Amino acid sequence: MTAKPILRALAGETLPTPPIWMMRQAGRYLPEYRATRAQAGDFLSLCYNPELAAEVTLQPIRRYGFDAAILFADILLVPQALGADLWFVTGEGPRLSTLTDMPGVQALKPSDAIHDTLAPVYETVKILSRELPAETTLIGFAGAPWTVATYMVAGRGTPDQAPAHKMRVEAPEAFDALIARITEATIEYLSMQIAAGAEVVKIFDSWAGSLKGAAFTRYALEPAKAITAALKARHPGIPVIAFPREAGEGYIGFGPATGADCVALDNSVSPEWAAEHVQKDGCVQGNLAASHMVTGGQALVDETERVVRAFRNGPHIFNLGHGITPDADPENVALMIETVRNFRG
Ligand code: CP3
Numbered sequence: 001m002t003a004k005p006i007l008r009a010l011a012g013e014t015l016p017t018p019p020i021w022m023m024r025q026a027g028r029y030l031p032e033y034r035a036t037r038a039q040a041g042d043f044l045s046l047c048y049n050p051e052l053a054a055e056v057t058l059q060p061i062r063r064y065g066f067d068a069a070i071l072f073a074d075i076l077l078v079p080q081a082l083g084a085d086l087w088f089v090t091g092e093g094p095r096l097s098t099l100t101d102m103p104g105v106q107a108l109k110p111s112d113a114i115h116d117t118l119a120p121v122y123e124t125v126k127i128l129s130r131e132l133p134a135e136t137t138l139i140g141f142a143g144a145p146w147t148v149a150t151y152m153v154a155g156r157g158t159p160d161q162a163p164a165h166k167m168r169v170e171a172p173e174a175f176d177a178l179i180a181r182i183t184e185a186t187i188e189y190l191s192m193q194i195a196a197g198a199e200v201v202k203i204f205d206s207w208a209g210s211l212k213g214a215a216f217t218r219y220a221l222e223p224a225k226a227i228t229a230a231l232k233a234r235h236p237g238i239p240v241i242a243f244p245r246e247a248g249e250g251y252i253g254f255g256p257a258t259g260a261d262c263v264a265l266d267n268s269v270s271p272e273w274a275a276e277h278v279q280k281d282g283c284v285q286g287n288l289a290a291s292h293m294v295t296g297g298q299a300l301v302d303e304t305e306r307v308v309r310a311f312r313n314g315p316h317i318f319n320l321g322h323g324i325t326p327d328a329d330p331e332n333v334a335l336m337i338e339t340v341r342n343f344r345g
Contacts, residue, residue, distance in 0.1 A: 006200065025060040027326065047077060053120075071140050082114060098152075100174075147207045195235075251278045253281065290322050
């Protein structure tokens, strides 16, 4: 049997047609997702219901035939499993209890105590590895320590991550202890996802772009490197995708420096620049602007072809630069996939 297309790209192969999946492919732009979410009651109940979480993971695979399915869960389940309170405010986003000092870090549960809370997620992975089509790759994921910490410190999403920056500068010991705890928990969590059947894992560092210079190395690069090394030691050969979103120049060398097999790119970098500076080291993923899923038309086709063309001489997994938004048109997703798969440029 030929290996699955995503696994071939992650192994460094240049394929005639890039495999494709989409961040947030299971989400509110799909009517079938909204129906299952209503059945679950709310977002967190959906995350912790293995049958329904598996169902929403499978919906975009059935509708579009993506090359990968991404486990349906959220990066904020790890803080919850470590003892933080977590809830979602409709129309606003996540809220958590806040944490700003060493006593707060010490009150967290140990990293090996997360599995009771997260057991339903591992069950979702098991269901998916049974039910996915043979050619579809199952991707597990977690938030990167810095991004998860920004939510744990502020208790919510913040435009500039100021509370986490304040803590890392003013209480570095406590902040480093927090990063260490999240790093350990993330290794445990991803390791269990892999044991349950995840074939690839992705580390989402959505707020890496607000770290510069030595802080980027310390809080984005080093944790990704530690997680990747630990996972590969426990699960030899497991491919890792790192997503240091909006890293800019920080994308250069990020794959080799962390040991990640693939660097996911957001759309603040051009595909031509990234082909030259990032793809030269190995597989890249990305990076069509998610706004095209709202606006569609010839611009969608042109920009999709531009991304495929820019990355055609090396290993590439086609994706958006960030998650698809709830106002996207499902027809535009179909047009993007058709454009990628029919490209002969
Ligand atoms: O990509 C997928 O389809 C897999 C599932 C997935 C979700 N969240 C489901 C979700 C993944 C990989 C995530 C990652 C995630 N979650 C990140 C990193 C990636 C990124 O987008 O930058 C972050 C920062 C979070 C935290 C989070 N979860 C926020 C800020 C929000 C609210 C914003 C929003 O879109 O409403 C969520 C909620 C969330 N996570 C939804 C989904 C489908 C929407 C919830 C709903 O159904 O109402």
